[in-house]
Amino acid sequence: MADxxxxxxxxAPGRFLTRKLGLPQPSALRRWTPENPHLEGELxxxxxxxxxHEAEVASILTRTHLKLAKxxxxxxxxAVILDATGISDxxxxxxxxxxxxxxxxxxxxxGRVVVLGAPVSPSDHHQAAAQQALxxxxxxxxxxxxxxxxxxxxxxxxxxxTESTLRFLLSPRSAYVSGQVIEVVGEAGPAASCDWDxxxxxxxxxxxxxxxxxxxxxxEVLARDGAHVVVLDVPSAQADLVRVADRLGGTxxxxxxxxxxxxxxxxxxxxxxxxxxxxxxxxxxxxxxxANMPADxxxxxxxxxxxxxxxxxxxxxKSGTLNRGGSIVATASIAGIAGNVGQTNYAASKAGIxxxxxxxxxxxxxxxxxxxxxxxxxFIETRMTAAVxxxxxxxxxxxxxxxxxxxxxxxxxxxxxxxxxxxxxVNGQVVRVCGQSLLGS
Numbered sequence: 001m002a003d004x005x006x007x008x009x010x011x012a013p014g015r016f017l018t019r020k021l022g023l024p025q026p027s028a029l030r031r032w033t034p035e036n037p038h039l040e041g042e043l044x045x046x047x048x049x050x051x052x053h054e055a056e057v058a059s060i061l062t063r064t065h066l067k068l069a070k071x072x073x074x075x076x077x078x079a080v081i082l083d084a085t086g087i088s089d090x091x092x093x094x095x096x097x098x099x100x101x102x103x104x105x106x107x108x109x110x111g112r113v114v115v116l117g118a119p120v121s122p123s124d125h126h127q128a129a130a131q132q133a134l135x136x137x138x139x140x141x142x143x144x145x146x147x148x149x150x151x152x153x154x155x156x157x158x159x160x161x162t163e164s165t166l167r168f169l170l171s172p173r174s175a176y177v178s179g180q181v182i183e184v185v186g187e188a189g190p191a192a193s194c195d196w197d198x199x200x201x202x203x204x205x206x207x208x209x210x211x212x213x214x215x216x217x218x219x220e221v222l223a224r225d226g227a228h229v230v231v232l233d234v235p236s237a238q239a240d241l242v243r244v245a246d247r248l249g250g251t252x253x254x255x256x257x258x259x260x261x262x263x264x265x266x267x268x269x270x271x272x273x274x275x276x277x278x279x280x281x282x283x284x285x286x287x288x289x290x291a292n293m294p295a296d297x298x299x300x301x302x303x304x305x306x307x308x309x310x311x312x313x314x315x316x317x318k319s320g321t322l323n324r325g326g327s328i329v330a331t332a333s334i335a336g337i338a339g340n341v342g343q344t345n346y347a348a349s350k351a352g353i354x355x356x357x358x359x360x361x362x363x364x365x366x367x368x369x370x371x372x373x374x375x376x377x378x379f380i381e382t383r384m385t386a387a388v389x390x391x392x393x394x395x396x397x398x399x400x401x402x403x404x405x406x407x408x409x410x411x412x413x414x415x416x417x418x419x420x421x422x423x424x425x426v427n428g429q430v431v432r433v434c435g436q437s438l439l440g441s
Contacts, residue, residue, distance in 0.1 A: 003381070003397060006404050026403035027148035029175040030110040032413065038065035038171060041078030041108060045070055048095035049086035056159035057083055057116065063163075064170055072103060079112040079170050080104070084134055085156065087117070088127045096137065104141070110148040113141060114169050116162075117155045119185055131155070135181050142179035142436045143401045150178035150402075150436075161188040161425030167196065168417040176410035178401055179436030186365065186425040199420045201226030203326075204275055206266065208257055209282030211237035213382045214331070216244050217408035218279055221416045223248040227277060230270065232257065257282055257308040263315020274323045277419045278316060280309045280330040280353075285384070287342040298345045305349035310356060317368055324369030329418045330357060331411070332376040332430055338439040350376070354430050361428030371427040373418045378434025381405045400435035 006026050008014040018025050030036070043066035047054055061068050066078055082099055086092075100113070107113060117134045121127040134153055142151035152169050156162045162184045168174050195201055205222045209215035210231035219229045229250035233241045238254040245252035253269050255262060283305045286297035309330060316322050335343050336350025353374055361372040379385060379396035385405065397405040411433050417423055418431070 003404060005394065005397070024398045024403035025146070026398075027109055027146070029148050029402065029404070030172050031175045031407070031409060032172040036172065039078045039110075039112070040065070041076065042067045042069050042072070043170065044072055044077045044080045044103060046080065046082045046099045046103075047086075048082055048084040048099050049088070049092045051083045051086040053085055053116070053156070053159045054083060057081070057162075060159060060163045060166060064167060066170065072106070076106055076108040077103065077111065078108050079114070080107060081114050081116065081166075081170075083116045085116050085118040087130045087134070088124070090126070090130050090133065093130055093133055093137075096134070100141075104145070107145070107149055110172075110175070111150075112170055112174070113138075113145065113149065113151040114166065115151070115153045117153055119155050119157060119183065138181070139179045139436070145401075148175070148402065150174065152178065153181045154184060155181065156184045156425075158184075158187070158425070161186065164188060164194075164199075164417065164420055164422035165426060168413075173413035173417065175413075176402065176406040176433055176435050177414060177431065180431055182426065182429060182431060184425040186371075186427050188422050188425040194420070194422045195226070198226035199422060200277070200416065203227045203277055203419075203421075204230065204270065204273060205277035205279060205419065206230040206232060206253075206270065206275055207279040207281055208232045210244060211240040213384070214377070214380065214408040214411050215279075215281040217412040218281055218415050219244060219248055219250065221409065221412035222277065222279075222419065223250060225416050225420075227419075230275075232266070233282070257312060258303045260311075262308065263312040264319075266312060267316060267319045267321040270321055275316065275321050276323050276326040278313070278322060278326070278328045279415055279419070280313070280328070282308070283331060283349075285343070285346050287346065289342050290344045293345065301345040302349050305346070306352040306356075309353065313356075313360070317364065317370070322368060322370050325421050325424070326370045327419045327421075327423070328360075328364070328370060328372045329415050330372075330374045332357075332374040334376050334378045334432060334434050334437050334439055337376060337430075337432070338437075340439075357430060358428055365427055371418075371424055373426060373428065374430045375411055375414050375418070376430055376432045376434065377406065377411050378432065378437040378439075379405045380411060380433075381407055399439065400437040402435035404435065406433060406435055
């Protein structure tokens, strides 16, 4: 369903009226298209304090499609990178203010501000306080920027492992990701040899719940980036599933993932090449307040959204179906972070996904060589949200820093970034794709 308010605020009368009334003024987001795959303009590279990564970060930034500069040469930079990894005490935070205060207002519409931080030290409480302060700073900045601009904090150990993440954040693919803290603490795959136009070439991906909506968008973006996609959904959706598979040159797998043998059947369908990317997207809702929720509305949500994810993941890992260097990306929700009226079942299932990711990620990487992450969508424009009553739908759209709903492709782009071998340094993360929702932020 079209966002008529967003369209109205893009007109001169709309801008005038909403400004006068103090109403939200969303800007149309610039997303990836084949014709405009990159941000265009200047990338301002700043440093707060003394950084051990400055030269390495600069080398990575020269490989983006932006014009790297240490001092502003234009009045409207497309992006600003602030390297604050060397900030180790609170007085040094003044360098963060001194670096960004003069330039932040000039960042172009739909521009990016990315702050690089260091992992928080468990043994140095002064460093921990200073680096944690960056989180509050970035989350607040994301709420101030407006006009489609975003802010993100990336905590990193090694610049080399961060290239995939920086490329994602400095591109139109991250249009609906803002106010996030992303930790890149592991080692990445061979970024230097990555085909950045098709980073998933040669990889096989399985996407559940792929017959429509977000799952279909995920399959489409993974295929665009070079993966062979196996799309899975319930047998009753077989016609739509086959349509998606045929359009993407993929394989349709009609299957009820709540079946006890679903994991074994998935493994059999994927032999002999195995699987590189597993995307757990299938999910259902059966909303009702707890006092009015019978077991037949609670149990199916838990079975589809959580229990089946645990069961099939275990089966695919133990059978060796998931190849080393692979990735698991599960779909959580901001409902699992902040809760939602009438969704105790759904929120419990999505919070369970977050628990799964945080617990499984270290062991899966060590034992199987597989990363485990989650995306947590906010208000995404789908057929399901189109059926929500008007005023609730409008509240969902406006209650984020970008003042609009996201699109299924926003979740798909984030999933594709997490699925790349070059993103192997990102593990155990839950990345909200919500325009920095005011809920749970």
